[in-house]
Amino acid sequence: MKKIITISRECGSGGRQIGKKLAEKLGYSYYDKELIDRVSKESGLAKEFIEEQGEHITGSLLFNIASNMTYAGQVFGGNMLPLQDQLFVVQSDIIREIANKENCVIVGRCADFILKDYPDSLHVFIHGDMACKAKRAVNEYGFAPGDVEKTLRKRDKARANHYKYYTDSEWGKAQNYDMTLNSSTFGIDACVNVLYDVVTK
């Protein structure tokens, strides 16, 4: 029986929906926006900043630490880490705290990396075909149809950069996850069922 499930996902793949349905089916806590709320509460940072902080990262964490190049605030204890890196530290602590306390599904936030060696954890990556993702993004998330593919690619590129920056590994590389699924091949509900089966075995 797996107790902690992390879900990383391409934008538009329905990974968030899969995570939510899986959590409901398992009776587990679900953390996505809920995590952002909690990080915001504990750090005093704006939700919008927390939500967007993965979108504009360049370079590497070690380089930033070494060169101290982007110092943008001193929220936590007056150390000299850039604000985005301080946020990552706080967020990681909260994710570990949640995982120590309750059975849960956590979407995004490099949780797979943060909880990599946790016992009874399952790390999942959801992706999809561009046509399906674009359709979902327009119909369900309200993206503008004209440039939806470009927007999706840009968001995924930002997620990949963010992941690379904090984990020094590749986002979407099979070896970083226990299981990856193409939601366009199987559909949302079948993905939930496949995951439910492996989690409860």
Added chain:
Amino acid sequence: MKKIITISRECGSGGRQIGKKLAEKLGYSYYDKELIDRVSKESGLAKEFIEEQGEHITGSLLFNIASNMTYAGQVFGGNMLPLQDQLFVVQSDIIREIANKENCVIVGRCADFILKDYPDSLHVFIHGDMACKAKRAVNEYGFAPGDVEKTLRKRDKARANHYKYYTDSEWGKAQNYDMTLNSSTFGIDACVNVLYDVVTK
């Protein structure tokens, strides 16, 4: 119901074993060494060459075609493609021929790429934790224990280079497969069962 399953795998992950068991359970044909035998028969090339031809590739297919740099033989029709590329063409034809004719599980040989757009196909990548892979490689495949990890890494690197060369994409990148599984997380039999379930649904 999926009719064609391709399995790509890290060396030592048990992917071949998973493919074989899955084929037996489904009553499908299984192609691995069987494919090499057939390519050898149809091309006149030695089995050893066919088996090893992914191990020493550098550059890219387009570069080789453009520069005609490694011309090594004229097996098929006297064209000027390097032998390894001629082999890839013949092998691809045979893989497509098999897929057109029968329900099957095909292990390796970039079959996922060659059959990417085939209807009712499922493309799978199997990987594993190094400790498990090393143990399996020593106990079941007879690898020398001293340098087993180095050998496994070298073989996977060669597979990745081979894949990159012929597909211009990344071996092991989740987006290239419908499903990827860590065989160390689930075990061989559970991987077979998960795949059986999604294939037969």
